[in-house]
Amino acid sequence: MEQRDRWATKLGLILAMAGNAIGLGNFWRFPYQAAVNGGGAFMIPYFVALFLLGVPIMWAEWVEGRYGGKYGHGTLGPTFYLMARESLKPKSAVIFGMIGGMLAFSVTTLLNSYYLHIVGWSAAYTYFSATGAYFGKDSVEFLISYLSNNTQVFLFWAISVGLLGIAVGQGVSKGIERWVKVMMPLLYVAAILLVIRSLTLGSPVKPEWSSIKGFEYLWEPRFSEVTFKSALAAAGQIFFTLSLGMGIIQNYASYLGPEDDVALSGLATVSLNEFAEVILGGSIAIPIAFAYLGPEKAIAGGVGLAYIALPNVFMNMPAGQLFGAAWFLLLWFAGFTSAIAMYNYLVALLEEDLKISRKTGSAIVFALYFILGLPVVLDPTKATIDLYYLTELDNWVGSYLLVVLGLFDIIVAVWLFKPDNFWEELHKGAYIRIPNWVKPIITYIAPIYTIILLLGSTWDYYKAGYFKAVPSYVSAPEYANWVWYARGMIIFILIIGAVEAYLAIKKKYGEELEK
Numbered sequence: 288m289e290q291r292d293r294w295a296t297k298l299g300l301i302l303a304m305a306g307n308a309i310g311l312g313n314f315w316r317f318p319y320q321a322a323v324n325g326g327g328a329f330m331i332p333y334f335v336a337l338f339l340l341g342v343p344i345m346w347a348e349w350v351e352g353r354y355g356g357k358y359g360h361g362t363l364g365p366t367f368y369l370m371a372r373e374s375l376k377p378k379s380a381v382i383f384g385m386i387g388g389m390l391a392f393s394v395t396t397l398l399n400s401y402y403l404h405i406v407g408w409s410a411a412y413t414y415f416s417a418t419g420a421y422f423g424k425d426s427v428e429f430l431i432s433y434l435s436n437n438t439q440v441f442l443f444w445a446i447s448v449g450l451l452g453i454a455v456g457q458g459v460s461k462g463i464e465r466w467v468k469v470m471m472p473l474l475y476v477a478a479i480l481l482v483i484r485s486l487t488l489g490s491p492v493k494p495e496w497s498s499i500k501g502f503e504y505l506w507e508p509r510f511s512e513v514t515f516k517s518a519l520a521a522a523g524q525i526f527f528t529l530s531l532g533m534g535i536i537q538n539y540a541s542y543l544g545p546e547d548d549v550a551l552s553g554l555a556t557v558s559l560n561e562f563a564e565v566i567l568g569g570s571i572a573i574p575i576a577f578a579y580l581g582p583e584k585a586i587a588g589g590v591g592l593a594y595i596a597l598p599n600v601f602m603n604m605p606a607g608q609l610f611g612a613a614w615f616l617l618l619w620f621a622g623f624t625s626a627i628a629m630y631n632y633l634v635a636l637l638e639e640d641l642k643i644s645r646k647t648g649s650a651i652v653f654a655l656y657f658i659l660g661l662p663v664v665l666d667p668t669k670a671t672i673d674l675y676y677l678t679e680l681d682n683w684v685g686s687y688l689l690v691v692l693g694l695f696d697i698i699v700a701v702w703l704f705k706p707d708n709f710w711e712e713l714h715k716g717a718y719i720r721i722p723n724w725v726k727p728i729i730t731y732i733a734p735i736y737t738i739i740l741l742l743g744s745t746w747d748y749y750k751a752g753y754f755k756a757v758p759s760y761v762s763a764p765e766y767a768n769w770v771w772y773a774r775g776m777i778i779f780i781l782i783i784g785a786v787e788a789y790l791a792i793k794k795k796y797g798e799e800l801e802k
């Protein structure tokens with residue numbers, strides 16, 4: 288068998304992992320979560336979750352990835368199987384392989400299918416900002432007219448996903464690594480430019496709306512708002528932002544050598560993401576929006592903040608074309624370097640399980656994302672920016688299933704692989720020695736925390752009406768079928784993922800399965 292591709296340099300690896308983690312979550316999800324969940328006080332449940340959940344699961348995923356890579360696997364099915372086999376019979380271990388494979392497959396196909404569209408919108412809006420296309424127009428109407436123009440939507444989608452396909456087709460060390468080495472520094476430059484702009488922005492509307500006031504508003508600790516619900520939001524944000532429970536940290540870690548450090552590198556990934564999230568993400572979008580729009584309109588998240596509130600500001604700001612372009616380019620780089628990891632997961636799956644070459648695999652995945660993205664574009668509720676299909680996928684695949692996979696990360700990598708083996712693996716080739724008191728945190732506290740998060744989220748979803756045939760966020764019931772298309776898709780993809788994992792394990796380890 289030919290030698291598996293490996294990261295060429297430590298710097299490249301760290302930038303790739305940072306690129307994987309740093310995404311839209313840092314720049315538009317985090318500030319909103321903080322603003323509505325206690326401001327500065329949100330940092331308490333946030334950092335608790337970071338240390339008790341984020342870091343342990345990050346380490347678990349690095350260990351899994353490097354372990355799978357040693358046997359030629361960059362996907363979760365066979366990796367979970369091999370680790371679970373340490374304490375289970377092959378016939379039972381295969382179940383864990385199927386669960387891991389199925390969950391990671393659903394995330395890398397479905398989460399990315401809409402994420403890539405948002406990446407495409409960012410490319411479009413970079414162009415629209417640079418040319419001033421939306422200046423002087425109503426931001427809501429402009430967005431709706433952009434989304435209604437399928438030719439345009441697909442053009443910018445195809446530019447973005449085409450470039451991703453090229454990068455992934457070139458390989459890990461010769462493709463992804465080289466691309467992130469250019470994009471990540473540019474991402475930081477764009478972010479720092481925007482932070483400087485943000486923190487020096489007075490308000491032409493009302494002096495008390497300056498961006499510094501917005502910054503204070505966002506970060507002012509409101510302890511009474513910190514509830515169980517906001518603790519769930521904090522833990523959910525940690526999962527999303529660190530790219531945990533997706534299968535993609537493992538995939539990147541599978542291109543390590545068996546003796547390469549994971550302990551310090553995992554921490555470096557976390558630190559770079561947190562800098563980009565708390566410091567950069569917390570200083571850009573909301574403070575800028577605040578200066579021109581005030582507290583009511585600036586405290587927004589997601590599409591509303593990025594594509595409606597901020598364009599409204601850029602069109603009125605001196606050098607708004609430049610700063611607008613910088614903002615959307617930042618989102619584009621952030622999204623691109625995250626989506627590339629999802630893309631690579633699927634190419635690795637085709638390569639390892641079906642022996643399809645990387646170039647061909649990359650073209651197949653392009654076509655797959657095109658098809659899976661169609662419902663996002665055809666969804667009639669985009670005309671009101673409600674996007675039922677996307678919302679339903681995001682609620683389940685983009686939040687809930689991550690936590691389920693996170694729980695299985697610990698079950699497989701720590702319990703079934705056995706805590707002592709895990710601790711030893713974690714320290715193999717490690718640049719640091721992790722203090723022993725951390726071990727019970729990983730073994731007991733992290734899984735209990737994850738179970739509480741899962742139960743809490745289930746209860747929350749139930750109360751919010753997400754389990755209903757027509758979920759509570761649907762205000763136009765005549766389009767509720769699009770919610771059901773999303774649900775059908777999730778079930779279909781989960782089944783495919785489980786079957787694929789089973790066949791992949793059977794193909795390679797069939798003999799032991801017979802026993």
Ligand code: PHE
Binds near residue numbers: 309310398527535
């Ligand atoms: N960690 C990413 C973020 O913060 C999440 C993500 C990764 C989403 C890969 C999609 C694809 O945005």
Ligand code: NA
Binds near residue numbers: 309310312530564
């Ligand atoms: Na992130």
